[in-house]
Amino acid sequence: MNVVVCAKLVPTGTPTLGPDHLVVRSGTDAALDPGDEYGLELALQLTEQHGGDVTVVSMGPDEAGQAIQRALAMGASRGVLVSDPSLRGADALVTARVLAAAIGMYPFDLVVAGVESTDGYTGTVPVTVAEILGIASVTAVRRLEPSDAGARIERMTERGYDVYECPLPAVVTVTAGSVEPRFPSLKGIMQAKQKPVDRPSLQDLGSRDLTATQTVTAVTDAPTKAGGEVVQGDEAVGRIVELLAEAKVI
Template sequence: MNVVVCIKQVPDPNSVGQLDPSTHTLRREGVEVVLDPGDEYGIEAGLQLVETHGGEVTVVSMAPEKGLDAIRKALAMGAAKGVLITDPALAGADALTTAKVLAAAIKRQPFDLVITATESTDGYTGTVPQMLGALLGVPSVTFAKHLDGDGQKLTVQRQTESGYDVIAATLPAVLSVTAGVNEPRYPSLKGIMAAKSKPVDKLALGDLGLETPKPGQTITSVQPAEERKAGEIVEDDGEGAKRIVGFLEAQKVI
């Protein structure tokens, strides 16, 4: 089966994000970038499927040139090849533009399954998987916390507000997976070495027959959120529990 996994390179989630004050786009200079930790679950899910049912995993990413590092990590985990779409016109692209670019790149080859995370760790829009489903003309089976499948079908536990739904889907489809769907592997030394010689296609907007996107939205202001008033922070001296009870009483919740 042909599995495509969409991945994103993001600023290290352990660093504090910043917006460029003039362009309101994510500041990338001087910030360590990593493969989005949320994407490792999608890569792992794809690898497990092809290891059991045959086929290969292709990773697709829209990113500046440096995004190649994230693709190499996925290749080191075991993906067969990569596609990097990089174009200065894509700086600050919104979710729909991102989905259009990824869909155009995915369509260049036959696919059975497209896997994504549920949202990126930096942007958190969380709509690209569904947009991909619509653009590719297939169902989007989303928020999978458990997954069984083969080359023809999937059975998924899809997270809901109150528990989960069991969804049975036939392929082709887009699948978004939550963290917790599996335990992503670490790249082996052999995998890291092999990744260096695996093919990566580099494409620009023109190669996909797409024009420079028009942004549909503009950030008009960015302001610090109202800070909460500083509270009382105390070392526990054995009276901590009593203080909490006192606090609950003062708030009249007990």
């Protein structure tokens, strides 16, 4: 089973916005989105058990190469980085179009992504990729194993979980906590430097219509809520009871 994993470089601290209302990317600390590590781990386990390779695909600035290196150090075989100045400020649709085109250049049975990025939280790009590729998708996956029909998948719901039969190829998004992501070993880090990282251009991808459809026109600070009273342990019970009584819930 060949798996393509989508990876995103995200700021590690509290992100900031530049004068163009876009997230400041250069000169800030950034890393592979921790939400992507679960899907990567699942992909590594699947290929270790059933054969095949893991290719990790990222779109982003040159620094996104760090996210790919991390994935390669964890055990992915190949990296693919799509980086172009014109993609700065790309929205969900542009991102999905670029990722779909890049993924389409490699053999895959499964595309794996995080449920949503830890900086943007839109959470639609993977299904949009699936639609562009014309394949099935299941989101919020906590378990996946190959089956006669393709894959047997458990998806988290608001009430519990559902089990799906899913034809392959397919796109899945993997929830945090579903597997325990491995730490790269020293050997893995050394080997990662020898692994291939392809850098297709937008022309190679044949991507058209990469104009972002969203523009931020204004950014303002949200009104902050003034903190209230802070009490120490022994006063606490009395004060909480008073507050509950004021709220008329006891």
